[in-house]
Amino acid sequence: MPWFAWLLAAAALGLAEFFTLTLVFGLLAGAALVTAVVAGVGVGLFGQLLALALAAAAGLVIVRPVALRQMAQGPVTHEGSDALIGKRAEVMQEVTATRGLIKISGEDWSARALDESHVIPVGSLVDVMEIEGATAIVYPRELLP
Structure with a gap:
């Protein structure tokens, strides 16, 4: 046996x-x-x-x-606010270094510009670079390399 x-x-x-x-x-x-x-x-x-x-x-x-x-390897899918990083959004209210409003995935989010010298006008497209609490840090699409 x-x-x-x-x-x-x-x-x-x-x-x-x-x-x-x-x-x-x-x-x-x-x-x-x-x-x-x-x-x-x-x-x-x-x-x-x-x-x-x-x-x-x-x-x-x-x-x-x-x-x-x-x-x-990290998880393939991102959950919660991490899933918004890298998404495209539309500026609903002028975005500056301190305040602004964007629409991303059908929701309104408070936002601020990644570069403090940028003022992003209403209607512009931006990319979400990171999320800090309930604020999206964004960068204008036309300035991306």
């Missing part, structure tokens, strides 16, 4: 992964599961060790770097 021993090893490695969250023990647990299947089919010890080595190497060399890259 070597398949049962590999199954226990997979469970122990899976438990270790649960506490460490490094992906190493989880991939080794997967390799142990592959080896349990190989042992269950009746392959000898050499074949089991070869299956373990190949599955572990594939997991650690191929799968782990891809998974770590994916986890390191």
Whole structure:
């Protein structure tokens, strides 16, 4: 019953992964599961060790770097006011360094100019560069590079 021993090893490695969250023990647990299947089919010890080595190497060399890259990336979707950054808006009330009003995504937002020397007239199109509280910091579209 070597398949049962590999199954226990997979469970122990899976438990270790649960506490460490490094992906190493989880991939080794997967390799142990592959080896349990190989042992269950009746392959000898050499074949089991070869299956373990190949599955572990594939997991650690191929799968782990891809998974770590994916986890390191930020969220694809932005929520709340962060979703407004980069959007185009229309000036509804002249925007200066201290005050103004824009319409973005159908809502009126208080706004101020990113560059304190700019005065953006009504009807101009602007890009939302950042959000500070309930105020959008904007820059005129025609001045963008």
